[in-house]
Amino acid sequence: MPYHHGDLRRALLDTALEAIGEQGPAAVSLREVARRAGVSHAAPTHHFRDKTALLTAIAAEGWSLLADALREAAASGGDFADLGVAYVVFATSHPAHFAVMRAPGLTRADDPELEAAMERARTELRSGVERFEAGSTRDADTTALAAWSLVHGLATLILEGAVPLKTDADITEVARAVTARLRPP
Amino acid sequence: MPYHHGDLRRALLDTALEAIGEQGPAAVSLREVARRAGVSHAAPTHHFRDKTALLTAIAAEGWSLLADALREAAASGGDFADLGVAYVVFATSHPAHFAVMRAPGLTRADDPELEAAMERARTELRSGVERFEAGSTRDADTTALAAWSLVHGLATLILEGAVPLKTDADITEVARAVTARLRPP
DNA sequence: CATCGGTCTTGTCACTGACAAGATGCCCGC
């Protein structure tokens, strides 16, 4: 092992995600992440100012990945329901990211990178809503907020185990059925 | 101050809620709660086995209060939209409770009291959905899940500041508009 | 009024996050 790690920043992010997947975001310690990554307890300092900065970076990465997934779903000609499905599928396939994204207080909400990533995801979802609302005279902001609330809440409930789901097909099916409960214009 | 506090358990809950309101659920320490309550650092042990137990009790109390609010909204002849409004109003008027209720990993999800309180809230909301679905042939489970997701997600987004709201009237209005986006049977 | 059991205290331990100061080795100019 060389003295200089090579890409410790990425390694710390991956190691943290692994630990979060096992123990949840609140129970993870910086020192444990450092141990798992094979570096000293103070090594993370040079890549993340403090624990909050690490978790904030993970949250930002999560929102960015979510935005990518939403964009892809929209690009492949999907309607609004497909965006909803993509949202829920992201949450279930990236549980550690999603847990950090919705953990109150663990991240620095005013971080520019985090805000930008959230804004990007919001925009992607918003564009799907606008297609959904084509030709409507309803308040698009309200519809967007309803859609955002619906998929965010659904993903949360599924991850909390409130909805027993076996396969990915189940998830897709439930997500599609739930988004269908949104009233079209 | 008497040696025996009187009702230290309630005092600890209240003090913790106060601290959570200021710093968020993740940043609160048992020792600080004990200090604020004017007792020694080990006093909470006899009322809550550990930190998780305290937060779990707060979450259970939150779900219970939410169930009460939903029941009251239903009792006063409200339709489903009124239940949605009550849900969001609860979240904004009890932010500390709600933050703990949706904090992943800080509570013991399999606690019997917590499970019972959640189930009670779920049942109250479910009964409102059933009135909403009267005469429908749709899958009521899906509608209930959609409704639950919608109000839970909306409350979360409002508390995260994603929706700028000034007054309680604003909150009621937005909650009513968003729940109206649910498709009736 | 004695004792018993729950309540609260003091004392302690390993662990954590943050900071400081020193060791290491890669990169750049010469």
Added chain:
DNA sequence: GCGGGCATCTTGTCAGTGACAAGACCGATG
């Protein structure tokens, strides 16, 4: 090809934390 500069990583340290143990206190029960 080589020497200095500097980001990277290390060891060392400190106050604060959660959890446990053992003892002090006191009210209720007999």
